[in-house]
Amino acid sequence: MALELIAVTVTIAFSIATSIPLGAYMFRVFSGARTIADPVLVPLERLVLRVCGVDAGAQQDWRSYAVSLLASNAVMWVATFAIVSAQHVLPINPDGIAAMEPALAFNTISSFVTNTNLQHYSGESGLSYFSQMFVIVFLQFVTAATGMAACVAAMRGLAGQRLAALGNFYVDATRAAVRILLPLSVPLAIVLMSQGTPMTFEGAARAATVEGASQTIARGVVAGEVAIKQLGSNGGGYFGPNSAHPFENPTPISNFAELWAIAVIPMAMVWTLGHFTRRRRLALVVFAVMLALYLPMVGVAIAQETGSMEGKEVRFGTASSALWAVTTTVTSNGSVNAMHDSLTPIGGLMPMIGMWLNNIFGGVGVGVINMLIFIIVAVFVAGMMIGRTPEFLGKKVEAREMKLASLAMLWHPLAILTGTAVACSVWASTGDPATALGWLKNPGPHGFSEMLYEFTSSAANNGSGFEGLGDNTPFWNVSTGLVMMLSRYIPIIAPLALAGALAAKPSAPETAGSLRADSAVFGFTVWAVIVILGLLMFMPVAVLGPIAESLAVRG
Amino acid sequence: MKEVRQAVLFTVVTMVLFGGAYPLVLWGVGRAVFPSQAGGSLIRRADGSIVGSALVAQAFTQPRYFQPRPSGVDYNAAASGGTNYGPSNADQLTAMSDRRGAFARINRVPDERVPAEMVTASGAGLDPDISPESAEMQIDRVATARGVAADRVRQIMRQHIAPPALGLLGRPRVNVLELNLALDQELR
Known part of the structure; x- marks a missing residue:
């Protein structure tokens, strides 16, 4: 156990250490400065932009930035929906996978376009190799890039003065995909292949086992997908059990590499914020606030999961699976290396808390955006408490900004709690729901947790699940599909508008009377606002689900 | 109209790059360097x-x-x-x-x-x-x-x-x- 704890500590420390230079590199990429990778990657970036007819110098205000973001995502939605619906007649389908039916395709495409990667299908039987490549891997790159672009635009808005434009969406998204995600994904995929992750166009292998049975072993173009699923906080796996499957995560070394990949870009984004605002101390305070939420959750999960091997793998051990469960949910990633439905009650509560907050490191780009929302709210609360006009980075935070921040902040619990309530009422109003609906694998409070987790994961654009939920039904496909879309675009567009409003304002010099955003006191205020405002509204459902189950198990 | 054209072209070019070229390159690396692992x-x-x-x-x-x-x-x-x-x-x-x-x-x-x-x-x-x-x-x-x-x-x-x-x-x-x-x- 001691060795496992050391391994957990080393994993976290390594992710933090490498996120610092990566954050600096990302700032240089997005601000147009030179980097060491330019000779290889800049020509690729120029090629993409030239084909698209984008003038790299053309600047967009927040509205046209948002329009480009939505337009590109809409076209991707239509194109990929068409592919999965026609995959049975498209090439590269050695296992003869059938077309995806419309309700499931609606859910799947909405899930991957929103960077959620909630999966109501199982990879082995639901997608052709062609769809895995041209739908899943493609979307895992571009949707991660979309989130990073939105975040960078928001950072420019915060940092700038009397700024009309926030940048150019296509330039930012192309840079994120080509110059950040791609050069990290290729080496990671090669490491994974060296450990045993397949990368083959051959269909399933047919084995005659030692005892004479036959075993069909699904494989495919796996390694490239696993790399970008982790780096882009996507989380959608090639196979049903995700990174608990020995092909997606063959060894402790691949496990370490994937854990690093889940955390490193979300962590680096915080340092990029420091570079953009020219306030390293602000980045330090934000990072410390995040760690002060993350580390206690990791500790609780490790303590709870010790000795619980259901749904876990021998090669990882319980501590590493607990670390993964927390890391993948705070970062909006959603890949799993253990089955979350089989976690202990309180161990399973930690991933839910990670998604309820959704801002501890958070998704690539969107995590820092979510954190900025809480910072704005904290600025407002602190300003009210000391009786001054709320200011952030020298800019007055006024009614319009607060409305936008509140919209982004309140949408999240609204989607989760309303969705869960509707699901419960459908379940409760069905005669003999256990057999009529077949939704819940587990009875009692745990069954409630399965429904709660599904809407939590959808609203957080996370994608992990309590997979005992029988979720491939019209109700779950349509309801979570809608929640994923609204929960992606509302919390991106509202902060863009907020950033646009702040960008246009002049920055007043800070005085002794200003609230310093880069102080420990303010850090504690943000931490408290996150815990009280972000978490308290979920207390009732936490009690009904995981906490009730925990009390029942202890008897 | 320009907005739609850019969105379509961006989708096509990134789909070819990340859905096509990226897996193909990795497949080539796997075949050459890790043939056993890459085959399962x-x-x-x-x-x-x-x-x-x-x-x-x-x-x-x-x-x-x-x-x-x-x-x-x-x-x-x-x-x-x-x-x-x-x-x-x-x-x-x-x-x-x-x-x-x-x-x-x-x-x-x-x-x-x-x-x-x-x-x-x-x-x-x-x-x-x-x-x-x-x-x-x-x-x-x-x-x-x-x-x-x-x-x-x-x-x-x-x-x-x-x-x-x-x-x-x-x-x-x-x-x-x-x-x-x-x-x-x-x-x-």
Whole structure:
């Protein structure tokens, strides 16, 4: 156990250490400065932009930035929906996978376009190799890039003065995909292949086992997908059990590499914020606030999961699976290396808390955006408490900004709690729901947790699940599909508008009377606002689900 | 109109780049540098037929073989998955108690010594490994079934213990399929 704890500590420390230079590199990429990778990657970036007819110098205000973001995502939605619906007649389908039916395709495409990667299908039987490549891997790159672009635009808005434009969406998204995600994904995929992750166009292998049975072993173009699923906080796996499957995560070394990949870009984004605002101390305070939420959750999960091997793998051990469960949910990633439905009650509560907050490191780009929302709210609360006009980075935070921040902040619990309530009422109003609906694998409070987790994961654009939920039904496909879309675009567009409003304002010099955003006191205020405002509204459902189950198990 | 054109072109060019070129390059690297791993770490017999994958558990029921962990999907590597039983589920408690009794009976160990991993199903139902402790408990049974000395089996088992990677990551583990193939090879 001691060795496992050391391994957990080393994993976290390594992710933090490498996120610092990566954050600096990302700032240089997005601000147009030179980097060491330019000779290889800049020509690729120029090629993409030239084909698209984008003038790299053309600047967009927040509205046209948002329009480009939505337009590109809409076209991707239509194109990929068409592919999965026609995959049975498209090439590269050695296992003869059938077309995806419309309700499931609606859910799947909405899930991957929103960077959620909630999966109501199982990879082995639901997608052709062609769809895995041209739908899943493609979307895992571009949707991660979309989130990073939105975040960078928001950072420019915060940092700038009397700024009309926030940048150019296509330039930012192309840079994120080509110059950040791609050069990290290729080496990671090669490491994974060296450990045993397949990368083959051959269909399933047919084995005659030692005892004479036959075993069909699904494989495919796996390694490239696993790399970008982790780096882009996507989380959608090639196979049903995700990174608990020995092909997606063959060894402790691949496990370490994937854990690093889940955390490193979300962590680096915080340092990029420091570079953009020219306030390293602000980045330090934000990072410390995040760690002060993350580390206690990791500790609780490790303590709870010790000795619980259901749904876990021998090669990882319980501590590493607990670390993964927390890391993948705070970062909006959603890949799993253990089955979350089989976690202990309180161990399973930690991933839910990670998604309820959704801002501890958070998704690539969107995590820092979510954190900025809480910072704005904290600025407002602190300003009210000391009786001054709320200011952030020298800019007055006024009614319009607060409305936008509140919209982004309140949408999240609204989607989760309303969705869960509707699901419960459908379940409760069905005669003999256990057999009529077949939704819940587990009875009692745990069954409630399965429904709660599904809407939590959808609203957080996370994608992990309590997979005992029988979720491939019209109700779950349509309801979570809608929640994923609204929960992606509302919390991106509202902060863009907020950033646009702040960008246009002049920055007043800070005085002794200003609230310093880069102080420990303010850090504690943000931490408290996150815990009280972000978490308290979920207390009732936490009690009904995981906490009730925990009390029942202890008897 | 320009907005739509840009969105369509961006979709097409990034789809070709990330959906097409990126996997193709990796596939080429895999074929050239890691042909076995990239093909699924398949183990073949002398005649070329496939026994299984070193990374994927398969069922072993005969007493002469070490047994892998229980599987929620009966070791189906085309439809893998866990049981998704929660810790408070009565079915799960029954299943665990049944497995504990069965393992204790065939290996002649007390119920309370049966390791947790041998009464629980893994995440994918394909966990290829067991802990050295779980293997140790099966040695007498395997040796008796094969009519050989327990120490001979123990010696082969110990050669198959993989230590934590870099002395740090993961736990010591034994690959069940590789161990059983080694037994068949060395103890004819």
